[in-house]
Amino acid sequence: MDPRLEPLFTPWKIGKCEISNRIVLTSMGGTNLLGWMEKNHFDKDGARFIMEVAKNHAGLVLPGCQPVYNPMFGQWLYKNRKMYEDLKEWMPEFHKTGAKLFIQLTAGFGRSFTISKMMESLYTNKFLRVVSKPFMDLDKITASASPSPNRWSDKVPSREMTVEEIHEYVEAFAKCAKLLQEAGVDGVEIHAVHEGYLLDQFTLKYVNRRTDEYGGSFENRYRFPVEIVQAIKKECGADFPVSLRYSVRSMTKGFREGGLPGEDFKEAGRDMEESEKAAKYLQEAGYDMLNCDNGTYDAWYWAHPPIYMPENCNLQDVEHIRKFVDIPVVCAGRMEPLAAAESIAAGKIDGAGFARRFLADQEWVTKMMEGRDEDIRPCILCHNGCFNMCHYKGVPNDQELSDSLHLSRCAVNAETLQWKKHYIKKTSSPRKVHIIGGGIGGMEAARVLKLRGHEPVIYEKSDVLGGTFIPASAESYKDKLRELLAWYRSQMKALDIEIHLNEEVRDTAGFEDEPVIIATGAAPRILKNVPGHERMIEACEYLNGAEVGEVVAVIGGGLTGSEIAYELALGGKKPVIVEMKDDLVSQKGVCLANSSYLREWFALHQVPVYLETTLKEVKENSIICRGKDGKDIEIACDSVISSAGYIPAPLQGHGDEAYLVGDCYKVGNLRSVIWRAYETAMKI
Incomplete structure (x- = not known):
C-alpha cells in the first residue's frame, strides 16, 4: 500500500464507539437492510452488499436510508418487529468483520420526492388519489415545512406538515432507534439536515415560511432535527451514537436552481455563516458526528457529483466546518483516497465517505491496501445504474419502474445487487x-x-x-x-x-x-438531407482529434453533443448548440444531477443554445437553421460538429x-x- 494512505487506516471514535479505520460507506438508496420502496423486511440482497463491503475493510458502514414512515404502503418502520429480530440474528456475523454499522433513518423527502408520470396521474385524478392512498399517499409523502413546488413536477405541490405530524415523526425516530439498539446496531444516523430532504427543508429559509414554533427564527427552523436527537438520546441513552447527515452549504439560488463551483451567487439556503452556527448548535443538541457534503436537490450535483464536478468538491467546506465542532466530521463527494488521507493526517477531517465506488467494486479498499490499483474497477460517475432519475422540460422523473424500485445497481458492474440474475456460472462444455x-x-x-x-x-x-x-x-x-x-x-x-x-x-x-x-x-447518423452536410465533422472524429475553429456549432444537444460543447468551452472555444427538442439532454437514463449541471453551466457561461431549432444548411462560414417560430436563422461559425446520434451497424x-x-x-x-x-x- 502507498504509505501516504496510512492515515485512512487509523482508529477513531464516535462517542464511545471505536471505529477501526477512517473509510466510511455512506448511505445509498437500494443498499437498505430493511427494504426500499416496498413493505419493510430484512433485505437479504442489501445484507449481502453490506457484508461484502464490511469484509473488504470499510470501518463504518451505513446501509441505504430507512424512512421511519414508508412512502409505499404507509407503514411505520417500528411496527414490523420481525425484521428487527432477523437483523439481530445477522449482526454477530457482521461484527466478525470488525466493522461498525449505523442505520440511517430519514423523515423522508418532502418536496424532493421523485414524482413520475404515474404519480402525477394518481394525484391529479381525484378518484385515483383516494384509491391509491393505502399504498401511496402522495399528500402525506410530499408534505414539507411550507407549501412548496415539487423538485420534479408542477402537478404535485407540497402542503405544510402539521405540528401533530411532526411530533409523530419525532416519536417514530426514537422508537426505531431503540429497536435498532436492541438488535445490536452500533448507532444510527439521522437523514438529514442535508440535500434538501424533509428535515433540511425545515432549516432552509427559502422553503420554510412557517410562523409557528417550527419556523421563523434559527432555533425554530432547526427544532425538528434537535427534537429527534433529544428523543433518541432519551430513549437509548447518552452513549448510543447518533450521527447527522449534514450539508455544510446549500449551494442553492432558489427553487430548481443551483450554484455552480466558482459561481458568485446569493445563497437562498444555508450559507457558511449560518452553518458555523448550526454545526455547533446541532452538536450541543446531542449529535455525535456530522457526515458532510453540500447541496440540495435544487443543486443536486453537489451531493451526487457527476464527472464534470471537481474531485474532492466538498472537502474545503467540510474542513472549514470542522473548526467549529468538537465531534468527528466525515467528508463525502468525489473523494479521492490520497486527498482524504492527507486531510485526516492534518486533523482537518476525521473520516472519508465513499459510496458509488463500492457499487463498481466492493473490494476496492482491499485492492488499494494490497497495492493492486490496476485491478480496481472504477466508478465513472455516470449514475446510469445507481441513480438514473431523469428530468427535462415538461417531464417529471422519467425512469423505468425497475430502476425506480432497484436503485444502487451499477452500470460498470452487472453483478452488483443483481446476483440472482447476473452471476458467474462455470460451463460444463467449454467452447x-x-x-x-x-x-x-x-x-x-x-x-x-x-x-x-x-x-x-x-x-x-x-x-x-x-x-x-x-x-x-x-x-x-x-x-x-x-x-x-x-x-x-x-x-x-x-x-x-x-x-x-x-x-x-x-x-x-x-x-x-x-x-x-x-x-x-x-x-453515425449522417444528415444527408442537409445541403453542405459533407462540411460537418462527426462527433467521434472531433473526439479523436480533428481540428476545429474558434466558433463551433454543435448540431445535437443530447448528452454527447452537450458534453462536446462543454469540452469545447473548457478548451477556450466558443460553442453554439442547436437542438431540435425543447430542452438539452432530453433523454431517459441521464440523472438530473448530471443534466442539470450541464444546463446550468451553459446558462452561467452564456453558451448560445437554440432549442426547438432544426438545421437546414451548412455553409462555408455559417449554418442556416429554422427556429421554433418557423423563421430562418443564420449562425456564424468556423466549424460544425454533427452529434445527430448513431445507428446500429451489425456485421x-x-x-x-x-x-x-x-x-x-x-x-x-x-x-x-x-x-x-x-x-x-x-x-x-
Whole structure:
C-alpha cells in the first residue's frame, strides 16, 4: 500500500464507539437492510452488499436510508418487529468483520420526492388519489415545512406538515432507534439536515415560511432535527451514537436552481455563516458526528457529483466546518483516497465517505491496501445504474419502474445487487467463442466467457482495444472513463484472452459451428438531407482529434453533443448548440444531477443554445437553421460538429449461433452495453 494512505487506516471514535479505520460507506438508496420502496423486511440482497463491503475493510458502514414512515404502503418502520429480530440474528456475523454499522433513518423527502408520470396521474385524478392512498399517499409523502413546488413536477405541490405530524415523526425516530439498539446496531444516523430532504427543508429559509414554533427564527427552523436527537438520546441513552447527515452549504439560488463551483451567487439556503452556527448548535443538541457534503436537490450535483464536478468538491467546506465542532466530521463527494488521507493526517477531517465506488467494486479498499490499483474497477460517475432519475422540460422523473424500485445497481458492474440474475456460472462444455469487435461490449463478453471456462477470441479491426469508448473517454474531464478502459485492457491481459488486432472480420463463414458474438458498434447518423452536410465533422472524429475553429456549432444537444460543447468551452472555444427538442439532454437514463449541471453551466457561461431549432444548411462560414417560430436563422461559425446520434451497424451475414451485443444490437449507454454483454456471455 502507498504509505501516504496510512492515515485512512487509523482508529477513531464516535462517542464511545471505536471505529477501526477512517473509510466510511455512506448511505445509498437500494443498499437498505430493511427494504426500499416496498413493505419493510430484512433485505437479504442489501445484507449481502453490506457484508461484502464490511469484509473488504470499510470501518463504518451505513446501509441505504430507512424512512421511519414508508412512502409505499404507509407503514411505520417500528411496527414490523420481525425484521428487527432477523437483523439481530445477522449482526454477530457482521461484527466478525470488525466493522461498525449505523442505520440511517430519514423523515423522508418532502418536496424532493421523485414524482413520475404515474404519480402525477394518481394525484391529479381525484378518484385515483383516494384509491391509491393505502399504498401511496402522495399528500402525506410530499408534505414539507411550507407549501412548496415539487423538485420534479408542477402537478404535485407540497402542503405544510402539521405540528401533530411532526411530533409523530419525532416519536417514530426514537422508537426505531431503540429497536435498532436492541438488535445490536452500533448507532444510527439521522437523514438529514442535508440535500434538501424533509428535515433540511425545515432549516432552509427559502422553503420554510412557517410562523409557528417550527419556523421563523434559527432555533425554530432547526427544532425538528434537535427534537429527534433529544428523543433518541432519551430513549437509548447518552452513549448510543447518533450521527447527522449534514450539508455544510446549500449551494442553492432558489427553487430548481443551483450554484455552480466558482459561481458568485446569493445563497437562498444555508450559507457558511449560518452553518458555523448550526454545526455547533446541532452538536450541543446531542449529535455525535456530522457526515458532510453540500447541496440540495435544487443543486443536486453537489451531493451526487457527476464527472464534470471537481474531485474532492466538498472537502474545503467540510474542513472549514470542522473548526467549529468538537465531534468527528466525515467528508463525502468525489473523494479521492490520497486527498482524504492527507486531510485526516492534518486533523482537518476525521473520516472519508465513499459510496458509488463500492457499487463498481466492493473490494476496492482491499485492492488499494494490497497495492493492486490496476485491478480496481472504477466508478465513472455516470449514475446510469445507481441513480438514473431523469428530468427535462415538461417531464417529471422519467425512469423505468425497475430502476425506480432497484436503485444502487451499477452500470460498470452487472453483478452488483443483481446476483440472482447476473452471476458467474462455470460451463460444463467449454467452447471457443469468436468475438467480432474489441470495444467495451466485446471485452466484457470475453471477460465473462473466460471466467466461465470458455475460450474467447477477440478480433479487432484497429490496432488497439476500446472501439468507440476511446473517443467517448477522450474529453479532458473524463479521466474515470479512461481508467475504466485501462481496467478492461488489463483484464484482457490478466485473463490471457486471445486477441487479434488489425484483423477485420467481414463474415463469420470461417467459424463453422462455433458461437460468434458480434460487437461491431454503431455508425453515425449522417444528415444527408442537409445541403453542405459533407462540411460537418462527426462527433467521434472531433473526439479523436480533428481540428476545429474558434466558433463551433454543435448540431445535437443530447448528452454527447452537450458534453462536446462543454469540452469545447473548457478548451477556450466558443460553442453554439442547436437542438431540435425543447430542452438539452432530453433523454431517459441521464440523472438530473448530471443534466442539470450541464444546463446550468451553459446558462452561467452564456453558451448560445437554440432549442426547438432544426438545421437546414451548412455553409462555408455559417449554418442556416429554422427556429421554433418557423423563421430562418443564420449562425456564424468556423466549424460544425454533427452529434445527430448513431445507428446500429451489425456485421451482416452471420450464422445461426450468433449474438449481437452493444450498440450494434441497440444504441444505448455504457450500462446497456455491459449488462447485455454479460447476459449474452452467460447464455453460451
